[in-house]
Amino acid sequence: MESRGKNGSALIRRRVEATTSCVGTPPQTKGSGGGGGEPEFSVQLRCIVTKYIRAGRGRGQRRVGSYRGGGAEASFVATCPEDVPGDEVGVRGVMRRLLRAIRPLRYLDLTDDEWEAILPEDVVPKLADLARGRGDGGLDVHLAVDRHVRYSAPRVLMTGCNEAAEGKDDGKCSICFEALREAAAGKGVPVELPGCAHAFHRRCISKWFGEKPTCPLCRGDVTKHLDPELRKHVAEFNGDDPDPPTVLDDSPRNIVASPPCDP
Template sequence: MESQGKNNGSPLITRRVEASTLFLATTPPTEPSGGGEPELAVRLRCHVTKYIRAGRGRGQRQVYVYRGSGAEASLVAAVPRDVLVDEDSVRDVMRLLLRAIWPLRDLDLTDDEWEAILPEDVVPQLADLARGLDEGSRSAAVVELAVDRHIRYSAPRVLMTACRGAPPATEGKDDGCSICLEVLHEEAAAAGKGVPVELPGCAHAFHRRCISKWFRKKPTCPLCRGNVTKHLDPELCSCSLN
């Protein structure tokens, strides 16, 4: 499952969610013990890992940031006899379980991504087990899943999206661009260097081209060292670009 944040037709941020079944264990149905609804207990364990990778910009080092967490949720589903044979109902149970797991909710998945992490190979096996249940018998299944979410982004370009056009210079005052040491606002100086832009937070201004080159090396303001990543999506802030 891949989705992209777009700007000028090329991706700034790519997102990919992958899921795999690590483990499926089922216990055979118990002997029926005097009636009652047959019961299938499904327990799901989930390992969630997030990867954030800054890449794609020229001259950038590739940095992986890894955050892992494991969590477990379980739900005992007592499945009525008439729906036991139905794989859709097993799928519904799995969806319920997945949505009850907090590290997965923390990933902020889209509907498509939720569907993509539903372990398809597990559904028919659970349905088979459910079909084998007699009145009053019980069975249990443990499903272990690994979900990896990868985010990859072009650091300088993402940082540039946090900057906005600098207001025009006031009469007779132009502090200049502290990267190239030339005046900021005068037409001649701006030619070839792009319009002046202002950084989020500190509002220090630089030529667009100068600050964009700078961002390939550092995500901070050249003047005050304010961290520009703090003004991005919180998920990207955790990246170390040094």
């Protein structure tokens, strides 16, 4: 998935990867004595979420940030026949609800296609066999989801700038101290920063943005004027806390999510 600039070029490149493994769990029976009754159909989903962010080529932007996802889990237990999914379609429905109950996954702001991409298809037939009575017990599914985000910090920050007004022709660039218009051939047209309207050569301010997301003169934060999606990624890279996702409160009674573990 990509976010694109005004000229159609990709500003942010994102991809999500998921790997799964599963082990069988012994059958559980209704009641406390361990004997009699029908075996329960259960799924335990354990999930580790990591978000990697790589930004730009500037000295201050060369690092990989690991998203604070930690481990979390959700479980589904069917204790009566009507709760047991009847086929692979039903199993996929259970797995989708389990995935949506994992809070660190919701922090990734996945698209519908990405939710489908991380659905552990390799365990669906095994669960369907259990549901049909050809197996017993349940499955303990381990899912690792990695989200990779890569972008150029200077290019992202430049989306908030506009070409400087003609009235600034006589000014100087406060980075190189050369006239804004006279040096335009070698350093690009002058641009104004959002908010403060301070003007600089395009090439000069682009190099500055490789180090800091602020105005060289007034230290105004340029990220505040970016598109919300771009601002979110820059904030995550700088270590700011993203807005928490909406807590789902409509999970079925047999879907239970545990809080994430500390990373």
